[in-house]
Amino acid sequence: MRTGLQEVKESIDRAKAKSSGTNTGRGLNYFSFKSGEKKILRFLTDDVITANFYEFICGNDGRPHDFLYAPDVLEGAEDYVAKYGGRMFERGMSGPLVDPIMKERTVALAVLREEVPTKDGLRLQDYEYEVESNGQQYKARWFGIVKQAQQNFWTHLVAASNRYGGTICNRDYEISREGTGFDTKYHIIPIDPDPDLKDLDTVKKFYGYGKEFDQSDPDRFLFCPQTLHDWAKNYASEERVKYWLAPKEGGTTEPSGMDEFASATTSNSGDEAQVVTPQSTDFGSLKERLLKNK
Secondary structure: OOOOHHHHHHHHHHHHHHHHOOOOOOOEOOOOOOOOHHHEEEEEOOOOEEEEEEEEEEOOOOOHHHHHHOOOOOOOOOOOOHOOOEEOOOOOOOHHHHHHHOOEEEEEEEEEEEEEOOEEEEEEEEEEEEEEEEOOEEEEEEEEEEEOOOOHHHHHHHHHHOOOOOOOOOEEEEEEEEEEHHEEEEEEOOOOOOOOEEEOHHHHHHHOOOOOOOOOOOOOHHHOOHHHHHHHHHHHHHHHHHHOOOOOOOOOOOOOOOOOOOHOOOOOOOOOOOOOOOOOOOOOHHHHHHHHOO
């Protein structure tokens, strides 16, 4: 039994972190949304990546895993999921194994924010938690991947950004989910800009986006651990696919620089139709395509 107000606070922090996705404190986390849940996010780059993903592929641990289609982000790469015989759970998390199909998703990188009450009203700040490393506790920010489809998520975010300079990085967004499966809807509300984080260059510098990870810096977990493109290359790599799909023989070295996301939170399976055309990797191009389709 654990007692005391500090334990209550730590329990609340653990529950809050768990609801946001997978939390390792070492790499990028993942933002998941349950029906009725809302989060406040600050996006850190307009260079979002639109690519094809394999979802719910049965791994050598018997659990579903997602993979980015390597030719979309790695020059000269092949389809590693096909190479290692990847098979997909027919019903997402369960069911018989069938030939895998790809779905188009757009991914972005964001940091979790929160509203705190003050005597003058609500104030926005970064959500912080503690992470342990080598027996010591350090403050950390929650950096994570947002992976969603165009139809019920990015279309709304692009429309909101059109009113505010054509960028998704100059303000926070309150994002909430309603419903499940094909009935999933996202509500995205732009928030008045923070004068201290009013432009992209300031945002990147403040959160250390692209900053080299310094193992000796006591504040290192307050900075973004990798860029979105670095994450994409790791997520699509043959090393990662082989680790999760190849038969285990005497143990396989875990791929470096990657923290596996919880498969149950990596997508909203069944929300959108299959698309198999590789696409571009910047927010401007995404906006043009969505407007054209509209």
